[in-house]
Amino acid sequence: MTSDEEQTETRTSRATARGLVQRADELAQIDQVVRNASRGAGQTVYIEGGPGVGRTSLLAAAAEIGALAGTGVLRATARAAERGFRFGVAVQLFEAGWLDLAPSEQEALLRGPTGPAARLISGEDAGTEEFALVHALLWLTRTQAGRGAGLVVAVDDIDRADGPSLRFLAYLAARIESLPITLVVTARTRPRAEDPDAVSALRDAALVLRPAALEPDSVAQIVNARRPGAGAALHLISVRLTAGNPRLLDALLTALDPHQPDPPAERLADLVPPGALGLASAALVALDPAARTLAQALALHDDTLELTAAAAVAGVPLDAAATAADALIDAEILRPGEQLHFTSPMLRTAIRATVPDAQRRLARRRGTADDGVAALVTADALERALAILDDAGHREVERTDPVVRLTNSRHRAWALWHQGAIPEALAAARAGLTPDDGSANGPTDNVDGAAPAELAGVIAACHLELGELDQARGMLELLRAPDSVPAAEMPILLDVRAQVRLAHGRAAEALLDALEAGRLAVARVGGDSFDVVNWRCTAAQARLALDEPGGARELAEEELERARSGEVTRTVLRCLRLLGLAADGRRRLDLLTEAVTVGAEAPPRLEYLYALVDLGAATRRANRRSAARAPLVRALELCQERGATALARRAEVEIAASGARQGRTRLAGAQALTPSERRVATLAARGDTTRQIAGELFVTPKTVEFHLRHVYRKLGIPSTRADLARTLAANDVRNQREN
Secondary structure: OOHHHHHHHHHHHHHHOOOOHHHHHHHHHHHHHHHHHHOOOOEEEEEEOOOOOOHHHHHHHHHHHHHHOOOEEEEEEOOHHHOOOOOHHHHHHHHHHHHHOOHHHHHHHHHOOOHHHHHHHHOOOOOOOHHHHHHHHHHHHHHHHOOOOOEEEEEEOHHHOOHHHHHHHHHHHOOHHHOOEEEEEEEOOOOOOOOHHHHHHHHHOEEEEOOOOOOHHHHHHHHHHHOOOOOHHHHHHHHHHHOOOHHHHHHHHHOOOOOOOOOOHHHHHOOOOHHHHHHHHHHHHOOOHHHHHHHHHHHHOOOOOEHHHHHHHHOOOHHHHHHHHHHHHHOOOEEOOOEOEEOOHHHHHHHHOOOOOHHHHHHHHOOOOOHHHHHHHHOOOHHHHHHHHOOHHHHHHHHHOHHHHHHHHHHHHHHHHHHOOHHHHHHHHHHOOOOOOOOOOOOOOOOHHHOOHHHHHHHHHHHHHOOOHHHHHHHOHHHHOHHHOOHHHHHHHHHHHHHHHHHOOOHHHHHHHHHHHHHHHHHHHOOOOOOOOOHHHHHHHHHHHOOOHHHHHHHHHHHHHHHHHHOOHHHHHHHHHHHHHHOOHHHHHHHHHHHHHHHHHOOOOHHHHHHHHHHHHHHHHOOOHHHHHHHHHHHHHHHHHHOOHHHHHHHHHHHHHOOOOOOOOOOOHHHHOOHHHHHHHHHHHOOOOHHHHHHHHOOOHHHHHHHHHHHHHHHOOOOOHHHHHHHHHHHHHHHHHHO
16 A cells, blocks of 8 residues: 555545545545645535535545645635625635734735735725735635645535625636645535526536435444444434435434433434434525425425425415425425425424424314424524414414413523523513413412423523522422422423522532433433533533532533534533633633624524623633623623623622722723624714615615614714714724723
């Protein structure tokens, strides 16, 4: 065996050890491309496929192969929500490396042909013409490649990227043959990109890889590796449910308890693992409304319908249904054919779990819990869950059926609690006890004692966040008679009691509660799942209180991996925060800053408020009192706004400890503006019209007007651009003096 062959075998064997045995051929091709690039013959690799087939895994393996070969690696993931950011993906590729450069190195890049790109990455670009930036980014890429033995540039989901970044990647791909660079990108099979021509140019210039579904033998191999001693029945059901989709297979195996026997097939058929739900949600988001409606209708009814029948049950015109069906086939959600079939039963089950329908309402009338709404809360799709629960039809059923009212109130209350809307969550929970149509006395403050176990956990959690520890503890007295508590509620109640005990300084007892909550949750579902019970995180908090940071890190890291796999943002925030608290020095601040950054980009979450307070407290303890005030004051504002009383008190204590002047407990002036509001305000202050601002930021004029209304209100000025410019300048000067 030659030296090159030995190196190839080493690199690909390490990658296949990560669960990609079935991708050995693709990995070998990628390795060859990387080796060629290191000799100055660069190439583009274009990985395409449907949801869950392993595009991202192959991309990660390509980056690992490059790192093992000694090349530099730049990585980015395009997100649909960030399409409006000019060169957003390009900035993502380079920003980490830019921050690692010494000031002298940054200055050199700013002066050379890379100057426009360097200014873009550093945030100093003032609107350079696009081609100049594209060309400068090419120079910057070449500079990066010249620092070592070449470069791997890996970009996931380019069909979601902004147009300027796509044009840069296409420009790079057209010139890569003589460069020591490997460009690896992923996209859906038939992408709907902002610049289709750029995507076509990328694909035309590339080695195209199309990862296929796993063969039954590969599925069996993976099942055996994950569950040694698994029976043939599990092999067969895994193949049938997932149709060889790698991500669905991973979701299925993750949801199974490794310490329990293989569950029966009928139990697995209705299982909706978090990873499968995340995959389904992401697939639906990428579709237009008609295609989403058709997919949901098929999932809720019969996925063997012909197009005419499918259009009828979906309530979509036949021509629109035909277009929607083609889109679903293109996205590899449906298989082609006269009858419309999902590509896998598990994908169908996961899509069905995202929507309410007449059958679910009928089930609720019969007293059956609505698992689809519960799955949305579990997956952190809180806004979607609340929209469904607040639908007029659901409200009507709640008024006449106390069982439905109890179930929906529970889901509604937990969704609001996770958003940090604590008083609203408590009111929603109490509403489960009495109708809200005036036919009976409305919810009152004295109904908590009569709350059933289904509501006791969320009511106790609300009292805890309100700083009412005695009331929270009182709601959990029913745990003294565990035989009277439904099995489904025990993990939740134990987890909440653990948090209450932590608040009372009883960390050892809290740890026992959290671990028991986890044991019961795992045993009940035949595996492990997200819910309101993130018992590992609660156990990690207890470990921290017991001065056991190593144990806390182990628990939080395990939960973080699962949360990222399932795209459960609130749990990602909590894990990052706990890992930060378990770390020391700069690492602590970095992890807490990451949690705050993730939380700022997500919808409102209670965990974001905790991250802000913890970051402020850690920054103050690092003797950076001035820098600590901004996150603390922002946290206090949000806590006061949402009613998180206990956390607000903690923020006030930290603000006082930072040396802030008495009474300065709210952000003022330009500090009160969100990042989006600040961008709009800056453009308006320089004289741009509403339409110009909308074009610059890729938003609608109505969005600009919405932000400006908030800007004028927060700054306390008339609605004129001249006043805005003067106020922003004055605020900036004042803040510089204070800091």
